[in-house]
Amino acid sequence: MSLNIVLYQPEIPHNTGSIGRTCVLTDTKLHLIKPLGFSVDDKMLKRAGLDYWKDIDITYYESFDEFYEAHRDKRIFLSTTKATKFHSDVEYKDGDFIMFGRESSGVTEEINNLFKETQIRVPMINSTTRSLNLANTASLVVYEALRQIGYPNMK
Secondary structure, eight states, X not given: OOOEEEEESOOXXXXXXXXXXXXXXXXXXXXXXXXXXXXXXXXXXXXXXXGGXXXXXXXXXXXXXXXXXXXXXXOEEEEOTTOSSBGGGSOOOTTOEEEEOBTTTBSXXXXXXHTGGGEEBOOOXXXXXXXXXXXXXXXXXHHHHHHHTTOTTOO
């Protein structure tokens, strides 16, 4: 088992490509919830993922409902700027899922409410910008979770 990164309706191909590359190098599974804002054949996606794209352990879901039906019994954290808990304040376990919303608008209010108890955020100063880049945020959170579980199978 390992960690799971979930991207809810990602819009920017190079973010997904970069996250896919991180997944390969950390033995993390990638879950993509459609609709996607790009084609999986998009050259920006493949360019950001380099030659790692073929090695990604990836599952696609037609909708959030399909994803949730398959994993509702698992621990699912939602990374959102609306959370009060920092990403480093929770105790991660092997097999956990960490979900990230769309770059432009996050997740729906319904999904936000569903994960009210497991919301996390990366701390940032108050400024005029909304949030960190999605790929950067996913990397920060995944590496904190991996640190906590002892960097399994990593050198």
